[in-house]
Amino acid sequence: MNFPYKLVATDLDGTLLRDDHTVSPRTREALAAVTAAGAAHIVVTGRAVPWTKHILDDLGYDGLAVCGQGAQVYHAGEHRLLTSLTLDRRLAGVALAKIEAEVGPLALAASRDGLDGEVLVGPGYRVQEGPLPALLVDDVAEMWTAPLNKVYIQHPELSDDALTEAARQAVGGLVDVVMAGPGVVEILPLGLSKATGLSLAARRLGLKAADTVAFGDMPNDIPMFGWARHGVAMANAHEELKAVADEVTASNEHDGIALVLENLLRTTPRL
Numbered sequence: 001m002n003f004p005y006k007l008v009a010t011d012l013d014g015t016l017l018r019d020d021h022t023v024s025p026r027t028r029e030a031l032a033a034v035t036a037a038g039a040a041h042i043v044v045t046g047r048a049v050p051w052t053k054h055i056l057d058d059l060g061y062d063g064l065a066v067c068g069q070g071a072q073v074y075h076a077g078e079h080r081l082l083t084s085l086t087l088d089r090r091l092a093g094v095a096l097a098k099i100e101a102e103v104g105p106l107a108l109a110a111s112r113d114g115l116d117g118e119v120l121v122g123p124g125y126r127v128q129e130g131p132l133p134a135l136l137v138d139d140v141a142e143m144w145t146a147p148l149n150k151v152y153i154q155h156p157e158l159s160d161d162a163l164t165e166a167a168r169q170a171v172g173g174l175v176d177v178v179m180a181g182p183g184v185v186e187i188l189p190l191g192l193s194k195a196t197g198l199s200l201a202a203r204r205l206g207l208k209a210a211d212t213v214a215f216g217d218m219p220n221d222i223p224m225f226g227w228a229r230h231g232v233a234m235a236n237a238h239e240e241l242k243a244v245a246d247e248v249t250a251s252n253e254h255d256g257i258a259l260v261l262e263n264l265l266r267t268t269p270r271l
Contacts, residue, residue: 003037004264006211009066009198009224012045012055013181014217014252015234023059030258033265042066042201044194046180046220048111048149049074049081050133051119064204068111068149069178069188069220070197073204079115083200086113086147087175087189093144095171095187099153102170103163109134109152110143117149125154128183151187160185164219178220179238186220195223213264215249215257216241232260 008031010016016023031041043065045052052067053076062077073083100106107124111117121127122140137143143151155163160179167177167185176188194216202208214221214228217237225231225244233245234256242248249256 003034003039005034005213005229006039007202007205007207007213008034008039008041008261009044009212009214009228010041010257011194011216011218011221011224012043012047012052014236015215016043016252016257017055018253021055023055024255024258026255027258028059030255030261030265034261037265040205040207042198044070044198044214044216044224046178046184046186046194046218048072048117048119049115050117053079053115064201066194066197066201068197069180069186070192070194071149071189073197073201081115082204084113085149085189085192087150087187089144089148091174091190092148092151092187095167095175096151096153098170098172098174099167103155103158103166105156107154107156108140108143111149111152113147113149117146124156125152126183128181153185153187154183180218180220193223194221195227198224199227213260215260217252232256 035041045067046069048068049072056076065074065076067074071085075082108122109125110120118135120137120143121134127134163185164179175190178186180186209227210229212228213230214224215232217234219238219240221241231245232247232249233242235251249260
């Protein structure tokens with residue numbers, strides 16, 4: 001059996017994972033079939049490693065994963081970080097001051113670097129529902145005492161899209177700002193994206209953009225779609241991602257990844 005791509009890159013939340021944070025049996029089988037056909041599967045997620053590794057372990061996944069919006073390349077089989085990029089905390093502080101000067105006070109959280117780096121959550125920050133551990137802190141100054149991969153921001157009134165746009169306008173070229181999911185707007189090192197992390201991971205496997213089909217659901221997946229040969233948005237995807245996708249499949253709740261992979265397996269000629 002052959003498969004037209006050598007690399008399948010999948011986002012996690014809203015894409016590979018269903019809303020109950022599990023992967024369906026059908027999707028597991030489809031991914032197993034394409035890897036048996038010779039393709040590599042790389043998870044590419046905004047989650048940092050501590051919020052990702054338990055999912056990969058449950059999947060029996062032992063390959064590379066790109067975590068933290070591209071900041072980390074993680075070897076799941078060996079449980080070790082291969083690369084990790086941190087956010088310049090001084091620049092992040094300047095960027096936050098500029099954003100708050102435009103929109104008013106923000107609620108903050110921050111992801112510490114490392115295999116076991118905590119996510120610190122400051123006063124007023126609304127943590128998304130789910131089984132993800134977080135450490136509540138009363139003083140946001142505590143967030144800045146150790147290396148960080150990213151900072152999360154929330155506004156009491158602005159929508160995610162409005163906050164993302166206002167933050168981008170305010171920070172100029174200091175840092176990058178992405179919207180990664182409902183209630184999840186992030187400040188990242190300038191130039192960092194899922195595409196930069198995926199290109200590093202793919203290079204380690206001897207693969208390139210032309211070998212890649214990518215699946216996602218949020219605006220932070222746009223750079224990955226720009227890098228990959230073929231980008232597939234889920235039916236539940238943000239409209240900004242659908243606008244640049246090569247294809248739109250069913251939702252994460254209805255085996256959207258499996259539908260595309262099964263079709264590619266059926267339509268690929270056998271040698």
